[in-house]
Amino acid sequence: MRILISLLCLSLVSCNQKTTDTTETSIASILPVENVFATEKELSKEFKNYWYAGKAEITSYALEQVRYGELRKGTAALIYVTEDFLPEIQVKANQKSASTVSVLKLNATKKFNTGIYPYSIMQSTFYPVTDNQHALKISSSIQEWCGQVYAQLNTKEKFEILSHSYFQGEADQTFSLKKTILENELWTKLRIAPNDMPQGELSIIPSFEYCRLFHKEIQPYSASAKMEKQQDFSTYTITYPELSRSLAITFSNKFPYEIESWTERYNLTDTTDALVTKATRLKTITSDYWSKNSTRHDALRDTLKLN
Numbered sequence: 001m002r003i004l005i006s007l008l009c010l011s012l013v014s015c016n017q018k019t020t021d022t023t024e025t026s027i028a029s030i031l032p033v034e035n036v037f038a039t040e041k042e043l044s045k046e047f048k049n050y051w052y053a054g055k056a057e058i059t060s061y062a063l064e065q066v067r068y069g070e071l072r073k074g075t076a077a078l079i080y081v082t083e084d085f086l087p088e089i090q091v092k093a094n095q096k097s098a099s100t101v102s103v104l105k106l107n108a109t110k111k112f113n114t115g116i117y118p119y120s121i122m123q124s125t126f127y128p129v130t131d132n133q134h135a136l137k138i139s140s141s142i143q144e145w146c147g148q149v150y151a152q153l154n155t156k157e158k159f160e161i162l163s164h165s166y167f168q169g170e171a172d173q174t175f176s177l178k179k180t181i182l183e184n185e186l187w188t189k190l191r192i193a194p195n196d197m198p199q200g201e202l203s204i205i206p207s208f209e210y211c212r213l214f215h216k217e218i219q220p221y222s223a224s225a226k227m228e229k230q231q232d233f234s235t236y237t238i239t240y241p242e243l244s245r246s247l248a249i250t251f252s253n254k255f256p257y258e259i260e261s262w263t264e265r266y267n268l269t270d271t272t273d274a275l276v277t278k279a280t281r282l283k284t285i286t287s288d289y290w291s292k293n294s295t296r297h298d299a300l301r302d303t304l305k306l307n
Contacts, residue, residue: 039132040130040131040132041129041130041131041132041192041193043129043130046255047129047192047255047256050255050256051080051082051104051129051256052082053286054288055081055286055287055288056079056080056081056286056287056288056289057078057079057080057081057256057258057284057285057286058077058078058079058284058285058286058287058289058304059077059078059079059258059259059281059282059283059284060075060076060077060281060282060283060284060304060305060306061075061076061077061078061261061279061280061281061282062075062279062280062282062305063075063076063110063111063112063277063278063279064276064277064278064279065110065112065119065277066264066266066275066276066277067112067114067119067213068114069275070275071275072112072113072114072119073112074110074111074112074113074119075110075111075112075305075306076108076109076110076111076279077107077108077109077304077306078106078107078108078187078259079106079107079108079109079289080104080105080106080188080191081104081105082102082103082104082105082129083102083103083105083126084096084097084100084101084102084103085100085101085102085103085105085126085136085137086099086100086101087099087101087136087155090136090137090154101128101136102128102129102130103126103127103128103129103136104127104128104129104188104191104192105124105125105126105127105188106123106124106125106127106187106188107122107123107124108122108123108124108125108187109121109122110122110209114144116145117144117145117146118144118145119142119143119144120142120143120144121140121141121142121143121209122140122141123138123139123140123184123207123208123209124137124138124139124140125137125138125184125185125187125188126138127185127188127189127192129192131189131192131193131196133155134155134159134179134182134185135153135155135182135184135185135188136154136155137152137153137154137155138152138153138182138184138185138208139151139152139153139208140152140184140207140208140209140212142209142212142213146166147165147166147167148166149163149164149165149166149167149170149212150163150164150165151163151164151208151211151212151218153182153208155179158176158177158178158179159176159177159178159179159205160174160176161173161174161175161176161177161218162174163212163218165212167215170215177205177218177219177220180203180204180205180220181198181202181203181204181205182204182205183204183205183206183207183210183238183247184207184208186198186236186238187249187259190236190249190251190257190259191256191257191259194227194234194236194251194257197225197227197236198225199225199226199227200224200225200226201222201223201224202222202223202224202225203220203221203222203223204220204221204223204225204238204240205218205219205220205221206221206240206243206245207247210245210264214266216243221240221242221243222240222241222242223238223239223240223241224238224239224241225237225238225239229253230253231253232252232253232254233250233251233252233253233260234250234251234253235248235249235250235251236248236249236251237249239268241268244266244267244268244269245264245265245266245268246264246265246268247262247263247264248262248263248264249261249262250262258281258284259281260280260281261278261279261280261281262278262279263276263277263278263279264276264277264278265277282304282305283303283304283305285300285303285304287300
């Protein structure tokens, strides 16, 4: 029987402890996703002017992260940028060619402390701007003083996944999964075509960050998704009953659909909101940040309120 970690127990232990239970989570049947990736999107002039201006969009967030049963204050950042990607070898291309695919890349980072030691989390998603296929690649890494974990997905005929961890029972895994919706890719799809976000009863692979922090198998789980629209903002919510988890992303209704905030709940039976991960937008800038690596550019971090 696969070993899974009880979410409630895990929130109470430190990184060198691993509490297990014998509850087995079944793999949800994969639902057709043809409607999610139905047709190739024609890029608007507005989209091209914004995303092909030679700059990235960088947004900083005030973070309240649940870890070991307590809220930890920190910072998060979402860095979106278009790149030319080589799908055959799954890397960024040095230049555009007939073999490249234009992707909207998201680098999502979190930094927070748990007592004496720090956590650093980064997830990267490479999603075709045509919005007619799955993310071509996803990677995730988590570093803290107890060790580090890494997971990567490459889209071939199936999802090819490798995972490394310092935890017993999780180290050096390689496996394949049938294609289905990826939570990681929805953060980029939302910025391209928010009106086409999948809704209803679905099968979704949760974010790699969540799977690794809470020791859940990387696999599809039954989920439901809905979109709630208000005057200025909309909120897209995914709920995983089997995991007792939900993710709600609030974003602007106007292009370029900037993400204003998000919340992540890990115990849906708890209505006190005592332990809910939250991120709230601080500042958004556009910048060719890769050229801003001199000490004279340190002040830009103050602009983003990341210091």
